[in-house]
Amino acid sequence: MKAFFTRVFELLAGDAQADRAVPPTGYTARLTLLTSGAMALLAVFALALSLATGRWASELAQTSTLRISAPQGQMDAQTLAALEVLRTTPGVADARALDEDEQRALLAPWFGPDLPVETLPIPQLIEVIADGDGYDTAGLRARLAAEVPGAVLDDHTRWREPLVEAASRLRLLGFVSIVLIAGATGAMITLAANAALAANAQLIRVMRLVGARDIYIARAFVRRFTLRALLGAAIGTLIGTLAVLLLPSADAAGGFLTGLGFQGWHWLWPLTIPILAALVAFVATRQAALRTLQEQS
Amino acid sequence: MIELDNVAYSYGGAELFSALNLQLAPGSFHFLTGPSGAGKTTLLKLCYGELIATCGQVRLFGQDARNLDRDGVAETRRRVGVMHQDCQFLDHLSVAENIALPLTVSGQTTHASDLTDLLGWVGLTRQMEQLPPQLSGGERQRAALARAVIMSPEVILADEPTGNVDWEMSQRLLTLLVELNKMGKTVLIATHDISLIRAAKAQVSARVLRLQDRRLQLAGADL
Structure with missing residues (x-):
């Protein structure tokens, strides 16, 4: 575990000389930032939906009414x-x-x-x-x-079960959306990384000629894309969380569909999105870089 | 150090050379000459693991080049300093950063005083902050030589180092390469420049190899 954190720290701290050796490529940087930001925004909404429908299913399953005439x-x-x-x-x-x-x-x-x-x-x-x-x-x-x-117990069975089922399906859809968003982010970042690697083919050739290992070259690209994805996702998550925060409250409207916001410690869940985005970018770029380097040899 | 044993190389089925034998002993000085297209650059590439022989065996520091993995090739290249015909610089880095690149990629610290000494040795102290496109042909070749030797390699391979420079600059580059050889480095220079070879023989004991008609042979006494 210590070795893992050491490697994460090294990745974030970076190597100034290696960073200098690989020049920034403008459009891939913007593409990565924009993609990870947009995907993080969507992920916040999908997460809010999943958590809210989870609450709905639970609340519906646990409530009943006693009518006294x-x-x-x-x-x-x-x-x-x-x-x-x-x-x-x-x-x-x-x-x-x-x-x-x-x-x-x-x-x-x-x-x-x-x-x-x-x-x-x-x-x-x-x-x-x-x-x-x-x-x-x-x-x-x-x-x-x-x-x-005079009491009649209504456990809402007739209408509760389809609603619980619908809420469960919505929750599943929310989680599937998060997985798809992560996959799409990975795919977009892979494309951006491939474009950056192709644009730097001559640079890679020179670095190899002077004795650079594949992992050294890959690391310079991986670090850059990971940090861009982290930054883009952090911005997207912040905007998404603010949007969820500004939704009308359930108390004020008294309705069913307004309870989409996070509750209690669930507000911590969006913090995982930038980390997940950075992880996806790390894996996607690393795979793309090592594969491209293998093909270019 | 570097041994080629019965080596052949083909490009797309067309054989460039075959049955080629060569041994670069420690501290030796070789010239490789021959007509254009004879395979001089290809032969140099075999010597630093960029190409793999079609047939025969290439041993780099005792290891069969065919068995080297990618990290092994990288390690080998740190022991071989190469001056490429087109110099191969990163144009967004300064001359000093380009020269220090082998140290950078191998994770070693670049000591400013060592770098300054090296720049002084090749006469590029004033140009150290310039970008490669701002250098003249001779300056580029000297920067390429400085980059080739910064890791203190055992072998220096130079591909047409005087191809784009005037006679005076050729002599200056030759002097630097002879100095390196006198420090114990093994030197192999691929060149067309017969006058350069003749000038070198006055300074150092050099073997001249001619690559012609797909074969490598010792050049005649006229060289």
């Missing part, structure tokens, strides 16, 4: 009884009754924002969140039937 005078008592049943049910992580504002917000898309919820005979909703293992649905229904006759 009871005469006005019994509503509070049955609500309390239902909450007590839920509190003592293994596998239920949290349960809370929605207040009037939340129920009004749920109905607002159909009835408008000024609905007088308190005057309408609408059922009380309780949001139930299961823990990782979930609860025994049949057992909970039986207890509710005995202790809270």
Whole structure:
């Protein structure tokens, strides 16, 4: 491991004389910067989508609703009884009754924002969140039937499963996109490296004639392309992360599709993108350089 | 040091030379002459591992050139200083950087005082910061010689070193090569320049080889 870090440090520190020997080639430098920047930007969005859909699938799988329909005078008592049943049910992580504002917000898309919820005979909703293992649905229904006759448990099975499936597929698509982006970055950098090597054929010939090893020549190109990819990807990642940061928050809009941003420690994930880009550039350029040097001999 | 044993070389099926034998002993001084296209440059390339013989064996410092891997060839080239006919400089580097290039690529430190001494020896101190395209023909050849010797190689190969310079500069280059030979270096010069050979024989004990009609032979007494 120490040797690995030593080599990484040597690569980043570079050799000023070797850098001087290989002149910078303008358009391949710009191409590498632009490609890695654009790909990093797309990778941030793909990563945000993957992580968000992962959350959606998890949230959908763990939520259910308890609906209490009871005469006005019994509503509070049955609500309390239902909450007590839920509190003592293994596998239920949290349960809370929605207040009037939340129920009004749920109905607002159909009835408008000024609905007088308190005057309408609408059922009380309780949001139930299961823990990782979930609860025994049949057992909970039986207890509710005995202790809270007005309660109906809806575990969202009918509509939840296709949504969980869709969220899982979206997540997979996000990860596939990241892999494709890495592959496309590698391909573009390989092309740029090949162009740079072809443009420097005479330089390579002279360096060989004076005793340069292939690895020495390759290293000069690899270092340059790795650092360019790292810089381009860092800029792309910064822009992408800022764009995700500026998305409307889920709380403000209260909707489903707005929760695309990173949450908690997931904000650290974009930091891996420039490192991944540099790694892809390192491998792609090294392979291209050694192959070209072999062919040119 | 460098031995060619029954060597042949063909370009695209056409045989350039065959049954060629040559031994460059330590400290020896050889001239290689012959008509244009006879294969003098090819023979030099065989001597520093740029080409591999079609037949026969080339031994570089005791190792069969055919068995050298790519790193082995690079190592061999550090022991052979080559003055190319067209000098082969990197035009974006200064004269001093070009001369120091063999040290750079082998990971060795270039000591400024050594480099200054070398530049003084070939008379290029004033031109050290110039770029190669700014040099005259003679200056380029002297810079090529300085680059060829900076690694203190055991063998120096020069391909038409006086091809593009006047008589005075030819003499100056010859003097430098003779000095190197007197320091124990093995020297092989490929040249058309008969007057250069005659001038050298007055200064050093040199063997003259003629490459002609696909064969290598010792030149006659007139040389």
